[in-house]
Amino acid sequence: MFDFRLEQRRFISPWLIVFAPVGAVMFSFLVASILILLAGANPLESYFKLFLGAFGSKNALAETLTRSTPIILTGLAAAIAFRAKFWNIGAEGQLYAGALAVTFFGTGLIELPTLLMIPFLFLMGALAGGLLLLPLVLLRNYYRVDEVVTTLLTNFIIVLLVGYLLEGPWKDPMALGWPQGESVIDEGILPQIVSRTRLHLGFIISIGTAMIIWLLLSKTVLGYRIKAVGINPAASHHAGVPVVKTVIIVALLSGGMAGMAGVTETAGLKGYLTLDLSPGFGYAGIAVAMLAGLHPIGVIFSGIFLASIYVGADAMSRAVNVPTYLADVIVALTVLFVLFSIVILKFRIVFGGVKP
Amino acid sequence: MILDFVEILFTAGFWAATIRIACPLIFATLGELICERAGVLNLGIEGIMSIGAMVGWMSVYQGADLYSGVLIAAFVGGLFGLLHAIFSVYLGASQHVTGIGITMLASSIGFFSFKLLLPKSTTPPKIEPFQPIEVPFLSEIPFFGEALFQHTPFTYLAIISVIFIFWVINRTPYGLSIKMAGENPMALEAQGIDVLFVRATAVIFGSALMAVGGAYLTMSAFDAFYFGMVNGRGWIAIALVIFASWKPERALFGALLFAGLDAYQVRAQQLVGAMIPYQFFLMMPFFLSIVAMILAAKNTRYPKALLIPFRRGERH
Numbered sequence: 074m075f076d077f078r079l080e081q082r083r084f085i086s087p088w089l090i091v092f093a094p095v096g097a098v099m100f101s102f103l104v105a106s107i108l109i110l111l112a113g114a115n116p117l118e119s120y121f122k123l124f125l126g127a128f129g130s131k132n133a134l135a136e137t138l139t140r141s142t143p144i145i146l147t148g149l150a151a152a153i154a155f156r157a158k159f160w161n162i163g164a165e166g167q168l169y170a171g172a173l174a175v176t177f178f179g180t181g182l183i184e185l186p187t188l189l190m191i192p193f194l195f196l197m198g199a200l201a202g203g204l205l206l207l208p209l210v211l212l213r214n215y216y217r218v219d220e221v222v223t224t225l226l227t228n229f230i231i232v233l234l235v236g237y238l239l240e241g242p243w244k245d246p247m248a249l250g251w252p253q254g255e256s257v258i259d260e261g262i263l264p265q266i267v268s269r270t271r272l273h274l275g276f277i278i279s280i281g282t283a284m285i286i287w288l289l290l291s292k293t294v295l296g297y298r299i300k301a302v303g304i305n306p307a308a309s310h311h312a313g314v315p316v317v318k319t320v321i322i323v324a325l326l327s328g329g330m331a332g333m334a335g336v337t338e339t340a341g342l343k344g345y346l347t348l349d350l351s352p353g354f355g356y357a358g359i360a361v362a363m364l365a366g367l368h369p370i371g372v373i374f375s376g377i378f379l380a381s382i383y384v385g386a387d388a389m390s391r392a393v394n395v396p397t398y399l400a401d402v403i404v405a406l407t408v409l410f411v412l413f414s415i416v417i418l419k420f421r422i423v424f425g426g427v428k429p
Numbered sequence: 430m431i432l433d434f435v436e437i438l439f440t441a442g443f444w445a446a447t448i449r450i451a452c453p454l455i456f457a458t459l460g461e462l463i464c465e466r467a468g469v470l471n472l473g474i475e476g477i478m479s480i481g482a483m484v485g486w487m488s489v490y491q492g493a494d495l496y497s498g499v500l501i502a503a504f505v506g507g508l509f510g511l512l513h514a515i516f517s518v519y520l521g522a523s524q525h526v527t528g529i530g531i532t533m534l535a536s537s538i539g540f541f542s543f544k545l546l547l548p549k550s551t552t553p554p555k556i557e558p559f560q561p562i563e564v565p566f567l568s569e570i571p572f573f574g575e576a577l578f579q580h581t582p583f584t585y586l587a588i589i590s591v592i593f594i595f596w597v598i599n600r601t602p603y604g605l606s607i608k609m610a611g612e613n614p615m616a617l618e619a620q621g622i623d624v625l626f627v628r629a630t631a632v633i634f635g636s637a638l639m640a641v642g643g644a645y646l647t648m649s650a651f652d653a654f655y656f657g658m659v660n661g662r663g664w665i666a667i668a669l670v671i672f673a674s675w676k677p678e679r680a681l682f683g684a685l686l687f688a689g690l691d692a693y694q695v696r697a698q699q700l701v702g703a704m705i706p707y708q709f710f711l712m713m714p715f716f717l718s719i720v721a722m723i724l725a726a727k728n729t730r731y732p733k734a735l736l737i738p739f740r741r742g743e744r745h
Contacts, residue, residue, distance in 0.1 A: 078741045079521065108538075112545055160525050216726040219671065221472065221525065223722065225664045226715040237708035359529055396544035401537035408530035409516065416520045
């Protein structure tokens, strides 16, 4: 069946490299338009409404950038981990761990001036995210326990823990019946950066983090080691790369950045911890990282782009009556088409010539 | 007090519940097991279960009979399996990323179509699910009758599938080629067998089973579809496959053990009351899965070619 084989390309046209992610996105929109037609709407009109909803006004643009803040961070978390072939699918749980750290330290336990309080909260959030991943990476390295499954399962445990804390000991008595945490003290709140919008300092911090990760990956020995471990752990070991140590550092960085996403949402967007703090930002990060080709600077753009789809889909749904889940379908399709483009970049599909 | 905790084990209701809870896990674990035996990790499981739950339920809600509903769910699961196979088997793309993409796609399409077909439903509508049938004579045996022989036909189907999959894998030429595709695909190709075809069909059958596991939730265990109702069962099934050392009979045992602990904790929860918050009980299955993986880790022997794409005519 399927009479074809894959032949390694000797020469990759630069045109193809540029077109690949763009093409992946275009095909995703094209395929998703089938669902729009099924919903009885006009795809072009729907996509126009989606675009307007994401970029059509100062407020819309600010909302898109606000939404991109956590998914740039979870995107970086996935990008650095996947580069080392460490499959951290637990960014969702690590995000909540970061949010728990903010609620624990930031609601009155520690009081510092703003200039110290904000870095302190980010540090604690990153530590919480990283520490949550630490036992899992150790289990992976020393007991060969698959990290894909353990990180996924941990997401559920953490979300239940958040539920318990918010309905029990950490519940804000002032919140009328809603399970939510106490408010972060004023010194810890990330300041607004564009007046009369929700865009906050967290956005700048996520861009800065992407820059730092880019420098780390391209200019340091650690960055080189991460790359080597991802390509071939056994050969890296022979070449003297401390493989286990490198993977542990990658895990701490990855979990740390996912934890920072919890900080931006708790101390920036909402001001307190809620049960619906993250509508799947951890999982969206995987799509962000893939679309960016695991490149940290690319993550900034793909993060803003995917955020625009989520934000725009809300407006589109109101205007043309297409369920907002269309955004999730588009994002999922993007992951698959990017994957397809990666194969096409490496191989030529040659039809025929295969003996049955 | 302590006696109360022991007494739970001697109620037929506990054993009946164990079997009920085990069923979706049995289907899903068998499905994942077939994929992995052929050398393909299928992380699409969570999403495929979710769309199976939606499609099976929706078909019945729109007027299909229950058995057609199960078949339609299996068919849709198979389609997503085909999509998975095109990427992971024929194109040799990363199995991790393919699976995550499939999970995202299957669940979002499921939610999208649910919202599209029932835009205004705030309380999920219900269907008439599979009803328990009492096996003649056997169901009248005290204790065992209630525990084992008063289940829905869907439950018996789960047990039959374990036997069927065991037979396919261990007693048929196709099962042998699945095992070879996962252990030594080069040798399989040398026999003149199309490795990619074997792997692709395994992923398609496996995915169909996962979708049936999802459909069990909406058509036998409950009678409605909720968002997020699969709730990590797919990931738990992946842990169970490892715990079961890729053997169908052990998968049955693992799923029953797991479901037994789950059924037990629900009953224990009623005894301790509010002393321990309910969230900690809900965490148990996820903790247990991680513990099961750690316990199994020492003796784990993954199929040798798992995660390794096979390319035709290439020397490895």
